[in-house]
Amino acid sequence: MILQIGLVILLIIGFVIISRIINNSIVLFGKKKAVADVRVSYVIKMLQLGLIAIGVLLTCLILGVGYGQLEVFFSSVFAVVGIALFAQWSILSNITASLIIFFGFPYHVGDWVKVVDKDEEILGQIIDISSFHVIIQRLSGDVVTYPNSLILQKPVIRFADEKAARHMSQYMEKLTDQQDTQS
Template sequence: MMVQIGLIALLVVAYVIVSRILKSSVTLLGQKKYANEVRITYVSKMLNLGFTAIFVLLVCLVLGIGYGQLAIFFSSVFAVVGVALFAQWSILSNITASLIIFFGFPYRVGDWVKVVDKDDEILGQITEISSFHVIIHRLSGDVVTYPNSLILQKAVVRFENRESALAMSQFVAHDTLPDKVEEQRTTS
């Protein structure tokens, strides 16, 4: 019994330390990527939720709860959650894509991008990367909310600045472009 109490105390200390390290690491990464403060908090909470589930599983194992009992419990929970989320599959995929974008998306807020889509030109500046959408302000002034799961599936072109984006636009009258950009178009 004393060994179990000691192991649980050790797990609690490790949980507190690792969760603080996890939170500070996500905060530093978010600041490095110029992520919105709300987004940093959201990603931190999602990762902390997963870490808490692992902690509870480890505590149950230390207390001597059998693998079979844990497997039945967790499979029941996942079945209920799975049925609930199946109807909202796009929401789940956008949340997952949101985490992938946070850690691996090569574009940041403020970048000029073009999402390669044959039906429409989505060219503009990223103004926000939220939990479900990437918000892009187009050159025309329109706002596009592009789902996270779709932006991971499409090719995205990043431009150095607004002038470069203007030069690549299909829909901007090129005679209204600044001379410098027009020169770049004719030389390339």
């Protein structure tokens, strides 16, 4: 019993150390990429949730909870979560895409971009990247909320500045007008 208590204490100390290292690394990474503090705290919370789940699992194993009991518990939890997310699978994909965007998205708040979409021209400035959407303000002032999971699937063109974005918009208008007159 003393050995188990000692192992649990070591696990808690290890959890605190690993948690601080991960938090500091994410904060530094967020500052390096000039990411909003809200996004950094969101990513920290998501990773903390994963660490807590691993910590609870390891604590249960140290305290002698049987694999069969853990299997029943986790299969029940996953069944409930799976059924809840099945109806809204896009929520899970947007949350996952949000983490991918945080670590690997080459565009930042303030960048002028065009999302290449055959149905709708989305050209403007990224004004926010939230947990579920990239929010783009068009040249006309309209605001578009584009789902994170979709923006990872579409080509995105980044412009050097607003002038280049406006030039592209004018070019596309001329091209559309020419096509309309030919029809």
